[in-house]
Amino acid sequence: MIAPLAAALLFASQPTPCAIELVVLGAGQDAGAPQIANNNDPAWADPERRLLATSIAFVDHERGLRYLFEATPDIREQLHLLDQIAPPAEGKDLGLDMVFLTHAHIGHYAGLMFFGFESANARGIKVAALPRMADYLASNGPWSQLVTFGNIELHPIEPSSDDGINAYSYDEAMIVVPWQVPHRDEFSETAAYTISIAGKSILFVPDVDSLDEWDKGGKPVEQWIDFYDYKFIDSTFFDDNELDRDMSAIPHPRTKGTMKRFGHLSPEQRAKVHFIHYNHSNPIRFPDSPETKMVKKDGFNVARRGDRHCLTE
Template identity: 40%
Template sequence: MKHLLLLLFSVFILSCNAEKIETTKSIQSQQYITVLGTAQDGGFPHIGCQKECCANFYKGTASKQKVVSLGLIDKESQKKFLFEATPDISTQLDDLERNHLKTSTIIDGVFLTHAHIGHYAGLIYFGREALGKKNIQVFAMPKMKEYLTQNGPWSQLVDIQNIVFSDLKKDSTLTITPTLKVTPFLVPHRDEFSETVGYKVEGKNKTALFIPDINKWNLWKKNIVEEVKKIDYAFLDATFLKDGEINRPMSEVPHPFIEETVSLFQNEPTEVKNKVIFIHFNHTNPALQPNSKERKALEKLGFRVASEGDRYNL
């Protein structure tokens, strides 16, 4: 009798666990953001880098890190979108197809932030030398559209309609599926060829900010801490950990150091810090590496660090 009771109890526990797993699967959001890349424009390993960080890749002790990109999935509407057209676009689009949502269209739209190489150079693979597909929708601000239209080789994509534009306006919300909205907003950056925007993404239940590039938080008209409090996730510029990280004047490539961002949030509760997801890491930034002490220290403080494959339900 004792053995029978133990057997029944074991079956009960197993069935409860099975039910719990099944319920967890059933409540997974049909809308979510997935991280497709985390590195700054030059990627990791970086061209010309002879430092230990990149040497570790060639030794086989560090993994390649793709250039910063997010995928936006809406399975209810059977649509998927890409934020940034990076030099790694081929494998990033394959990731979306293979691991998230396979449809008859390789992508339903690409949102661009600005005209620095890691954020638009991948568009070239839509051209006749590579994919050669027609009418891929590109969401771009006015100066970004003008730059692509008037300068080769990008202009050829426009001329033969590999890409078609959906015009964006600052602070104007675009409904891209019945329950997904995207709003671009201007941020200060090195705007040599185009303006620079971040994006707010609104899903059924949650919202996110995506600001991979900005000069300094105090140059923005908005308060980043207050903006983060209003949303659920904030993918923020984490190019450099601290001053002196690279062997050239860092004023030439201004970004908010992670140390500066952490300082702005130091007096906020954990639930606010936990909304911050650092992304867009230079190859020299030790927080790019999964097991670094710097990354662990950030996570211990309550912040999050983006990794390829992460999902954030909307």
């Protein structure tokens, strides 16, 4: 079997018949794997087992558009992978039409540093973020330098709520609806996104304390989950037994709990769930683990770096 990353590179060298696609650039929790000082992690010896922080991208091959969700600390490698799949259009710095951020935890925005003076010294890369997140970047170094040097251009967006949907259209190619979700909000609020592109709907909720506490239009998740063709859902931990401490007070949906909760969905709907943002301790990070087999047997999916989903089929 070809590893996902190698497969992506292999396919990249061939003409793609797909006009618009979704690419998974990383599926791990913020700190990735192997984690710092975790010397027993098998990924030190086998780079294919490394976890990059969660990020997805949308590519419109015909119009030369590329949209990135999250700027992770692994963005150098992730942008390289994206470049193999869809070369950056000429005249656009780094070939990014918009970068959408969810929140101010390291795995979700720290990669912005590579847009700055010490690295790419980019010109005016558009960055969309909820108001507190945008304000945080503009007001705190080193991020504020990206703004003052013109490396990035902030595009604050408002979250949707019971009172109304805030939908943002980009290049007449994609519509993005931001939501605010419950999470540890020390420096910024936290966003989830729903995206419409190529006639498909995508749910991207990589980091959330609980799906129950997310008041999405006042409706429980069961009432709207079927709507989405692709559902990327926070699956930081597999269950309550994987850390060496009492996990009852630690938030995040568990892989096992979400499978139980969505067990009533039709097989077709279950196959649209892609678990993402998994911790280095979550055994679904390994494609050959019994836990991954359990996920597949129950009809769900684990998002993997290098996954490519054609949206125009």
